[in-house]
Amino acid sequence: MNENRKATIADVAREAGVSTATAGRVLGGYGYSSGEKRDLVLKAAEMLGYQPNQLARSLITGQTRTIGFVAGDIQSPFFAKILRGVSDVLDTQGFGLLITNSDEAVDGEVHSIRLLMEKQIDGLIISPCDTEGAKHLKKLAQTTPMVLIDRQVAGLDVDSVGVDNAGAAELCVRNLIDTGHERIGMVAELHSGPWKDVGSFVHMVRARGGEAGPMYPSWQRFMGYIRAHDAAGLPLDLSLIARVNSYSIEDTKIAAKQLLRQPNGPTVLFTTDGLMTEGTMAAIFETGLQMPEDISLIAFDDLDWMSFVRPGIDSIAQPRRKMGETAARMLIERIAGNDGPPRREMLPVRHNERGSVRDIRNARR
Amino acid sequence: MNENRKATIADVAREAGVSTATAGRVLGGYGYSSGEKRDLVLKAAEMLGYQPNQLARSLITGQTRTIGFVAGDIQSPFFAKILRGVSDVLDTQGFGLLITNSDEAVDGEVHSIRLLMEKQIDGLIISPCDTEGAKHLKKLAQTTPMVLIDRQVAGLDVDSVGVDNAGAAELCVRNLIDTGHERIGMVAELHSGPWKDVGSFVHMVRARGGEAGPMYPSWQRFMGYIRAHDAAGLPLDLSLIARVNSYSIEDTKIAAKQLLRQPNGPTVLFTTDGLMTEGTMAAIFETGLQMPEDISLIAFDDLDWMSFVRPGIDSIAQPRRKMGETAARMLIERIAGNDGPPRREMLPVRHNERGSVRDIRNARR
């Protein structure tokens, strides 16, 4: 027997003594078929080791049952966890998952998307690297189901999932203030958005009463920081904001060290994401400061190790896996034909207290 | 103009006033074409916003330029980093990447592979969850290019990439012995392989002079542990082996705590992978032991946080990203037609000394 070539429906049909249409109907699970022919076909398929060719099926149905995911960087725990959630849901629905990295650059994103679209994905989950223009996404959204994860894009009305970054940051900073902290440092990669500088961002936020459109999560967290200060009547000291210029641990460490060494520095550091936290941890250790005696720390995004270092690190944990699951579910619904209005899923965060934040209400300065 | 339907080659051909074959030739970059017609076609394609449909192309060429990756769990930093390496190389070659999780179960693996094969992947990178039987892999290997990562399978002669686990572990344990340690604990998930128990494994290793066939990395690391003891003439004490039954942090913590609390316990702990290390870290903190004064630690697999906790954690780092790159390159070569003998790429590990291992040669017990 010739087992060099993969068995096709035609082979099965011939073996079973039926037409290709009938074979297709039982193998593909569509249309009518009598029990008798069914058995014949199934037996023949079994014998020949028939495996359907989804390509051919997709070409005709126009559906690949495959979705694309454009991550910033899949090796970061943030995206890796999200991806796991996505993968789990897709798996139960028989969908495939094609992944790419944008490396947070528009070029990479455009390239990734083109590749994915050529492979005829049914839908896209993306963490867009630009929250402003993103014309390519707006155009794509007209033809392809899409859900945004972690970030939103101004003027792009599609499903999205994320957390209330500003709200979570505000609550966090308010707690710090309640615990006696007045000099609250922030370590963030505030890459140039539409704002000239940090000062004009503050101005804008205040002008709008603490509300603003879509922006990067780190800016949103900064917004929460501002709101908490304003609500408590605590003046903002921009010298406490370490603005990291490149998204790297090394640069973060340098920026954080500088912040820690300046005269009249912060009593606590608030870091805006996992990478900022790692750079800041390194800075704290290198400056020899003790946590939480000399410096307190609270991090946005929870990481594995935070529970087994000493002190444990306080954090705001995003439900990453669930974010992925939710995104996947929303996307599949769209693919299935749901054409209701875009939904914005805001998942709750969890605040972990582990001992890295010191209560200094009754402490001497 | 009707932009509801995607433009096809036929549309472009019509618009350009040429045959579909000519249009196909310039758009697909094959066969001859005059500059004149080329321009016509390109212009028409541009105008219609033509995007090739890789499905149709693949159906006919028999190549999808997509490969599959079956990971144990993509959210673990180990696989996430490997995946990044794979993705990078594929990207430069215009290949797509379809990922799935096996969750280290044969069922999941089989299911994953079937899904991937139906999508007609050109090749497979897999971290097999069974190093023994794996009949499905052996069968598959006859028709589909495949490279194994991290683990090998007995009797499956295909390309693979990994590190010299036994050698690295042996060197590591020898160093511990040289530093005065005589009671070296090991925390490992030694899931039931073909050996009745740990004792019979030791027996087997010794009988074969420290060599054995393919097996799980954790068993290989244990083999290195045995070899180092035997080479140094240090008797093996099986009560120092914490055999973790389930691959979870919680169970690891419990097993490690038990090991730490037993009378005449270890002076140092050797953990066999990232998850074992995290569970062990938790155990060390919960028992209140000081590192490295009360207990030393060295870990197989390097993790982000090991450099910024105190003390820093000594580790054996696998070049995960490079492993992924190498696997991807090997696979692409196979897809391109390389039919030379299977290659086993053994990448070098790096030993990081950071202060979690204490030199006790001159210390009182």
Add this chain to the structure above:
DNA sequence: ATGAAAGCGCTAACAT
């Protein structure tokens, strides 16, 4: 319920 035939979008002979 089943079969014959058309065709998804593209490439690959085979002509010219």
Add this chain to the structure above:
DNA sequence: ATGTTAGCGCTTTCAT
């Protein structure tokens, strides 16, 4: 160098 034609493996009318 270009056009014509025949499929790739499957689904989907349309008959019967």
